[in-house]
Amino acid sequence: MSVPFYVSPEQIMRDKADFARKGIARGRSVVVVQYADGIAFIAENPSRALHKISELYDRIGFAAVGKYNEFESLRVAGVRLADMRGYSYDRSDVTGRSLANAYAQTLGTIFTETAKPFEVELVVAEVGASSADDQLYRLMFDGSVSDESGFVAMGGSAERINTALSEAYTEGMSLADAVALASRVLADHGDEQPRSLVPQQLEVAVLDRLKPRRAFVRLDNARLSTILGS
Numbered sequence: 001m002s003v004p005f006y007v008s009p010e011q012i013m014r015d016k017a018d019f020a021r022k023g024i025a026r027g028r029s030v031v032v033v034q035y036a037d038g039i040a041f042i043a044e045n046p047s048r049a050l051h052k053i054s055e056l057y058d059r060i061g062f063a064a065v066g067k068y069n070e071f072e073s074l075r076v077a078g079v080r081l082a083d084m085r086g087y088s089y090d091r092s093d094v095t096g097r098s099l100a101n102a103y104a105q106t107l108g109t110i111f112t113e114t115a116k117p118f119e120v121e122l123v124v125a126e127v128g129a130s131s132a133d134d135q136l137y138r139l140m141f142d143g144s145v146s147d148e149s150g151f152v153a154m155g156g157s158a159e160r161i162n163t164a165l166s167e168a169y170t171e172g173m174s175l176a177d178a179v180a181l182a183s184r185v186l187a188d189h190g191d192e193q194p195r196s197l198v199p200q201q202l203e204v205a206v207l208d209r210l211k212p213r214r215a216f217v218r219l220d221n222a223r224l225s226t227i228l229g230s
Helices: 009-025 068-088 096-113 158-168 175-189 221-228
Strands: 030-035 038-044 053-057 060-066 120-126 135-139 145-148 151-154 202-208 216-218
Touching (some): 030 060, 030 120, 038 120, 053 068, 060 151, 068 096, 151 158, 158 175
Antiparallel strands (some): 135 145
């Protein structure tokens, strides 16, 4: 009679985490930056159809890296949850914190109870009446969540990009300066060799606090060209 092969729970979780990190590292990075009048999302993404950045609700945005089909299913679930809660109660009851908590529970359950974890990282951002009221939540593949301030980068080069952002970011910068900074650090630190990124290679959107309700706006190539001077 053969003896079943034993693997400790700690080793299983470690293997799952390594698997998820390797999958996420293969994707291009995303940067989320607070600026004077809102929150900007900047991703290296040449696709015009497969978005890494999306709207979840009136003043709440979503950004992701990793496997597209996995984070797209999470995005759709978040939109449905937000719509249901806003319809059943009040639109003000839909908050970035509540959606981040829901994502954390879902990702944590998938990580611990299924054989294959989701290979994704997420940011849920909510723009407030002032920069002090803005909320940035970064969610990892295992359901862990952190409250960020100022900026956050995700993806394979996140550590290098976050270091570069910490050296150059200033609170209250303009939208043009925030997008230019994010584009520059993505080009310089998002790959092995420094590159130059043109508007057609970027996906950019903002949560504009000056808009009365639906704050999410995508920036087209013409506006990006003006901002980046290209």
